[in-house]
Amino acid sequence: MARQHPTTLFPMVQFKKDTWEIDEFDCISMFLLIGSERAMLIDCGFGMGDLEGAIRGITDKPLDVVVTHRSVDHVAGAWKFPEIYIHPLDRASVLPYSVATRARDFGIIRHRQHDCLPSVYSLHNLYGYEVEKDMLPLDPNKPPVIHDLYDGQEFDLGGGRVVTAYYVPGHSPGHMMFLDPYSRSLFVGDMLNYNLGVAAAPVECTLKSLRKMEALADQYDDIYNGHHDFRALGAPLEEDCLPTAISLAEDILAGRHTMVTVPNFFFNYDWPPVRMAVKDRNYIGFKSSMLWESDGMDSTEEWVKRFELEKA
Ligand SMILES: [Fe+2]
Numbered sequence: 001m002a003r004q005h006p007t008t009l010f011p012m013v014q015f016k017k018d019t020w021e022i023d024e025f026d027c028i029s030m031f032l033l034i035g036s037e038r039a040m041l042i043d044c045g046f047g048m049g050d051l052e053g054a055i056r057g058i059t060d061k062p063l064d065v066v067v068t069h070r071s072v073d074h075v076a077g078a079w080k081f082p083e084i085y086i087h088p089l090d091r092a093s094v095l096p097y098s099v100a101t102r103a104r105d106f107g108i109i110r111h112r113q114h115d116c117l118p119s120v121y122s123l124h125n126l127y128g129y130e131v132e133k134d135m136l137p138l139d140p141n142k143p144p145v146i147h148d149l150y151d152g153q154e155f156d157l158g159g160g161r162v163v164t165a166y167y168v169p170g171h172s173p174g175h176m177m178f179l180d181p182y183s184r185s186l187f188v189g190d191m192l193n194y195n196l197g198v199a200a201a202p203v204e205c206t207l208k209s210l211r212k213m214e215a216l217a218d219q220y221d222d223i224y225n226g227h228h229d230f231r232a233l234g235a236p237l238e239e240d241c242l243p244t245a246i247s248l249a250e251d252i253l254a255g256r257h258t259m260v261t262v263p264n265f266f267f268n269y270d271w272p273p274v275r276m277a278v279k280d281r282n283y284i285g286f287k288s289s290m291l292w293e294s295d296g297m298d299s300t301e302e303w304v305k306r307f308e309l310e311k312a
Pocket of ligand 1: 028071074
C-alpha cells in the first residue's frame with residue numbers, strides 16, 4: 001500500500017489510562033489527555049504530518065490545545081489548529097513559520113537525537129514520513145485564535161479530570177507546565193531535562209520554577225518533558241532529574257558550581273562549543289549576567305525580532 005501524505009503515522013503510546021505520548025518523529029513529544037467530555041493536547045510540534053488526523057484516530061472529543069512555550073518545535077504546529085492557549089509573554093512566537101525554518105530546525109533536533117546522544121529507543125529508520133510531503137506550508141491567512149494561558153488556570157476535561165496550568169519561566173519568559181492529578185503526571189515542556197537551557201530568565205527565577213515542580217510532588221508520580229531523547233517514549237524522566245536540577249541551580253547562585261565545555265548540537269552550523277554548569281547527569285545553560293531577578297528578564301523584543309527574521 002502506498003504511503004499516505006500528510007502522514008498520520010506518528011509513533012505514539014498510551015502510557016497511562018487515557019494519556020498518550022505522540023512523538024513527532026524523535027523531535028518533540030506531544031501529550032494527549034482524554035476526559036469524558038473534552039481532550040487536551042499539550043504542544044504542537046513543527047507541524048509535520050497530520051497531527052489532528054492522528055489524534056482523531058484516538059478520540060473525537062473537542063480539543064483544548066495548549067502550548068508550553070514559544071520555541072518553534074513546540075509552537076509551529078499550533079498554526080494548524082483553530083484555537084490555542086499560550087502564556088502572553090510567549091504569544092508573539094505563534095507565527096506561520098516557513099517550511100524552510102521548520103525543516104531546518106526539525107533536522108537540527110533530529111540530528112541531536114540520532115548523532116549526539118544515545119538513542120537506543122529510536123526507530124527513525126522505519127518512520128513513514130518524507131519532509132517534502134509532510135512538512136507542508138502553514139496558511140498565513142488562517143491564524144489560530146489565541147487565548148491567554150495563566151498560572152492556576154484549570155481545564156476541566158470531564159469525568160473528574162481537571163488539568164491545572166502553572167507558570168514556570170526560565171527556558172522561555174512565558175513557559176508553562178501542566179499538572180494532571182488524574183494520571184498523576186506533571187508535563188513540564190522544556191523546563192526540566194538533563195540538558196536544561198534557561199537563558200531566558202534569571203537563574204533565581206528558574207530555581208523558583210523548579211521548586212514549584214517540587215512543591216506539587218504530592219499530586220504526581222511522574223514527570224514528562226517535551227523531548228523523549230532524555231527518556232524512553234512513554235517513560236518518565238528519572239527521579240534524580242528534578243532534585244539535581246534544583247541543587248545545581250542553588251550551586252550556580254552560590255557560585256560553587258562546576259562549568260564544562262560541551263559540544264553544541266547545532267554544529268550543522270559550525271556553532272562553537274558552549275559552556276554549561278554540570279552536576280551528576282544534569283547540565284544547565286544560563287546567562288552569567290542574569291543570576292538574580294533584579295538582573296532583569298530577557299528582552300521579549302529581542303526574541304520577536306529573531307523569529308521575524310527566521311520567518312522571512
Ligand atoms: Fe523543545
